[in-house]
Amino acid sequence: MSTTVNSGAEQREIEERDVSIGAFCDTKETYYAPVFERHQRGKLPRWHINIWGLIVPWFWAAWRGVWLMFWVSLAIDVVAIVCLMQVVKFSPLLAEAQLDPEANRTLIPRYTNWISTYGSIGWLLLVAGRIWMGSQANRWYYDQYNRWRIDPTVANGVSLKRLLIGCAIMLLCTPITTYRATQLRLDERACFNQIRATESVESLLARYQLPDVASLSGRVADDAAAAQSRFDELDAISDRTAEQNEARKVARAEARDLGRSSDLVEEYMTITPRDRFDCFFIDDFPTLARLDPPEDVTYRRVTGDDGSTEVVAQIKPPVEGRKVTLFTYSAESIDISINWLRASFAGAFDAMTNVLRQSLIRVEVAFMQTPWPVVAFLFLVLSWAYTGWGTTAFVASSLAFLALFELWQIAMQTMALVVVSTAVCVFVGLPIGIWMAKNKIARFITEPILDVMQTIPSLSYLVPAVAFFGISQPPAVLATVVFAMPPMIKLTALGIRQVPESTKEAALAFGASERQLLRKVELPMAVPSIMAGLNQTIMLALSMATISAFIGAEGLGAIVTAALGDAQAGKGLLAGIAIALVAMMIDRILRGIRNSFSRI
Numbered sequence: 001m002s003t004t005v006n007s008g009a010e011q012r013e014i015e016e017r018d019v020s021i022g023a024f025c026d027t028k029e030t031y032y033a034p035v036f037e038r039h040q041r042g043k044l045p046r047w048h049i050n051i052w053g054l055i056v057p058w059f060w061a062a063w064r065g066v067w068l069m070f071w072v073s074l075a076i077d078v079v080a081i082v083c084l085m086q087v088v089k090f091s092p093l094l095a096e097a098q099l100d101p102e103a104n105r106t107l108i109p110r111y112t113n114w115i116s117t118y119g120s121i122g123w124l125l126l127v128a129g130r131i132w133m134g135s136q137a138n139r140w141y142y143d144q145y146n147r148w149r150i151d152p153t154v155a156n157g158v159s160l161k162r163l164l165i166g167c168a169i170m171l172l173c174t175p176i177t178t179y180r181a182t183q184l185r186l187d188e189r190a191c192f193n194q195i196r197a198t199e200s201v202e203s204l205l206a207r208y209q210l211p212d213v214a215s216l217s218g219r220v221a222d223d224a225a226a227a228q229s230r231f232d233e234l235d236a237i238s239d240r241t242a243e244q245n246e247a248r249k250v251a252r253a254e255a256r257d258l259g260r261s262s263d264l265v266e267e268y269m270t271i272t273p274r275d276r277f278d279c280f281f282i283d284d285f286p287t288l289a290r291l292d293p294p295e296d297v298t299y300r301r302v303t304g305d306d307g308s309t310e311v312v313a314q315i316k317p318p319v320e321g322r323k324v325t326l327f328t329y330s331a332e333s334i335d336i337s338i339n340w341l342r343a344s345f346a347g348a349f350d351a352m353t354n355v356l357r358q359s360l361i362r363v364e365v366a367f368m369q370t371p372w373p374v375v376a377f378l379f380l381v382l383s384w385a386y387t388g389w390g391t392t393a394f395v396a397s398s399l400a401f402l403a404l405f406e407l408w409q410i411a412m413q414t415m416a417l418v419v420v421s422t423a424v425c426v427f428v429g430l431p432i433g434i435w436m437a438k439n440k441i442a443r444f445i446t447e448p449i450l451d452v453m454q455t456i457p458s459l460s461y462l463v464p465a466v467a468f469f470g471i472s473q474p475p476a477v478l479a480t481v482v483f484a485m486p487p488m489i490k491l492t493a494l495g496i497r498q499v500p501e502s503t504k505e506a507a508l509a510f511g512a513s514e515r516q517l518l519r520k521v522e523l524p525m526a527v528p529s530i531m532a533g534l535n536q537t538i539m540l541a542l543s544m545a546t547i548s549a550f551i552g553a554e555g556l557g558a559i560v561t562a563a564l565g566d567a568q569a570g571k572g573l574l575a576g577i578a579i580a581l582v583a584m585m586i587d588r589i590l591r592g593i594r595n596s597f598s599r600i
Contacts, residue, residue: 023044024145026157040432041141050110053137054130062166065155069140078177083122085114085181095404180282191279197268217265224258231255290323294333297344311343349468356474386592397439398581407578414555416547420542421480429485433492450486458483458544462551476548479554483544487536496522496530531594
């Protein structure tokens with residue numbers, strides 16, 4: 001009796017599922033219903049093949065909305081076709097090389113190996129990929145059917161729109177990729193010469209007011225020949241007057257310019273539609289804008305007789321016919337702006353440099369003039385007080401490494417750079433973090449800036465530092481500050497925002513002012529987060545201190561930079577280990593201090 005009831009319930013479940021299969025598939029229900037049933041029971045054999053998934057997997061997948069299969073099958077087929085196209089590309093080169101075997105002893109085996117390898121991989125991917133697609137098609141379709149039963153928005157049925165989208169994707173990706181695989185690498189300057197010839201021809205057409213390039217070619221060639229003839233006549237005169245020498249100079253320049261213009265016109269006429277297609281689609285992203293360069297201005301400070309200074313602009317005439325890309329235009333504009341700022345605010349930059357230099361000198365004196373037993377004792381006391389015996393032993397071993405390898409004084413220079421940079425980060429970053437936590441508009445403006453600061457490569461910070469402050473330690477400090485400050489700002493703001501609202505409401509209820517709330521409630525409770533930001537800032541400052549050696553920073557980074565330039569791997573490795581040990585010591589000690597605040 002029980003078996004009969006179970007069989008009836010199971011039969012009803014199958015019937016309900018069959019109805020939903022019809023609604024899902026829309027067509028070919030008689031094929032997919034038994035396939036899904038066998039797959040659900042685990043009885044669908046591994047060799048089961050969907051014939052459409054085998055022959056045209058991309059069309060079938062797009063038609064049915066199985067987009068994962070569409071992209072996978074398209075990728076496999078495109079890679080296979082690209083490999084086979086390598087055979088098409090290298091076969092003529094091999095045949096050409098075989099005409100002179102002695103001169104092409106290296107190329108012949110290389111081309112032969114490439115043709116064999118790429119051909120084997122291409123056919124293997126094409127055949128094995130299709131078989132695998134055919135065997136997986138119904139299984140992926142069944143998975144999509146299960147998702148559709150839970151979420152009706154999942155693609156189901158068949159759709160001409162999806163098929164057209166799939167065809168459009170294939171037409172966009174496959175032909176141009178296949179064509180690129182058959183072409184040799186483009187000449188680096190081919191596309192640039194093409195752009196230059198086009199710009200020159202457009203300028204000449206406007207100057208001569210001619211309708212087409214064919215008539216322009218003859219006109220420019222005639223003018224070039226006439227100018228060359230005038231120059232030859234003047235050059236043949238043995239005793240030339242001053243006027244004749246001047247006329248000869250003008251004729252020579254005119255003949256040279258017209259000769260170049262004629263060559264550019266001829267070069268333009270040899271450009272084929274295929275060359276234009278290759279430069280626009282096959283080469284790098286096409287240059288869509290060619291602009292007149294910004295005005296070439298150099299600013300410098302001039303001191304008058306009365307001791308006053310003023311900024312003088314020196315303007316150079318632009319190069320005739322010069323066009324630049326958007327990148328070059330922007331870069332030159334930035335250079336001009338930096339030059340103006342450096343000339344206009346030299347006093348402020350000099351004052352900032354002097355403050356940083358004096359701070360570094362005093363901190364270096366503090367670290368380097370303090371006897372090494374005192375410095376080592378302070379490190380060991382801090383580690384013992386806030387961490388444990390294990391960390392204290394590690395700190396002692398690290399200090400011993402610095403001493404034994406005679407890196408103590410140099411490590412203290414690095415520590416001085418890190419201390420000054422970290423102090424500036426705290427002095428500037430802590431108020432900004434508080435401001436971000438208290439002001440939504442400030443947070444909206446500042447967060448993208450901080451994200452950009454953390455994303456820009458560290459070496460990029462050295463460029464503006466050198467542009468404004470030159471090569472020395474102060475610009476290294478500034479570059480380190482800009483690179484290491486974002487964690488301090490972000491984690492300060494995060495710690496203050498994470499203070500529970502109930503705690504702040506209780507403090508306000510007892511009569512606390514906004515200043516008291518910040519000083520006695522929010523900042524103390526945000527100390528663990530602020531300490532984490534300080535920790536991250538110090539780690540980033542240490543990493544930047546190494547790179548800053550490129551612009552004059554002293555310390556362990558200078559040894560790494562010198563070892564890199566002289567290919568002295570041993571020195572570079574030992575200095576790198578020293579930097580790592582210093583970073584780990586500071587990290588362990590600060591982590592212990594942060595944990596002690598967290599327990600309060």
